Amino acid sequence: MTLETIPIPTEAAERMEPIRLETTELDAWPGHRFEVRFDWNGHLDRWILRIAHRETGREFVRAPACLMREYSLDPYVTFVLFDPANEAERVTPSNLGSEVVLGVLPGPGVS
Numbered sequence: 827m828t829l830e831t832i833p834i835p836t837e838a839a840e841r842m843e844p845i846r847l848e849t850t851e852l853d854a855w856p857g858h859r860f861e862v863r864f865d866w867n868g869h870l871d872r873w874i875l876r877i878a879h880r881e882t883g884r885e886f887v888r889a890p891a892c893l894m895r896e897y898s899l900d901p902y903v904t905f906v907l908f909d910p911a912n913e914a915e916r917v918t919p920s921n922l923g924s925e926v927v928l929g930v931l932p933g934p935g936v937s
Contacts, residue, residue: 828853830930832862834923842866842919848880854932855903862905862928864891866919873917877905891917893926901935 830853838845845864852858859880864873873891878884879899887897891907893914898904906929907917914921 828932830854832928832930834864834928836923839864839919839922839924842868849930852903852930854930855936858903860903864922873919873922875907891922893917898933901933903933903936904931905929906931 832847832849834847835845844866847862849860849862852860861876861878861880863876865876866872867874867890870890875887875889875891875897876885877887877897877899879886884899886899887905889895889897893907893909893916896904896906907926908929909921909925910927911925914925917926
C-alpha cells in the first residue's frame, strides 16, 4: 500500500481563503478524479473539508477537517489529514499544507 499526498497551497490556507484542488491522476485509484475543497468556518473556527468524486459528481465527504480521521469512498480510496512530525493537535490555517498534509491511500477494492 502506497501513501501519496496532494499538495495544499499554504498561502491560501494562512489567509483562510477557500481552497479548491482537483486531482487528475492518483495512483490510489487510477483514472478517477476528485475535487477537494477546504472552506474556513469562522463560527466553528475550523476548516470544513469536502471531497467529491468527479466522474459521478458524488460528494462523499463534508465534515470538519480532523487529523487522522479517515474520509473514505469505500472500498476504493481513503483520504486522511496527518502531520508526519506528529506535533499538530488540530488542523489550523497556519499548519494546513505545511505541517498538516493530505494523504491518499488505495482501498481494498482497487487493483
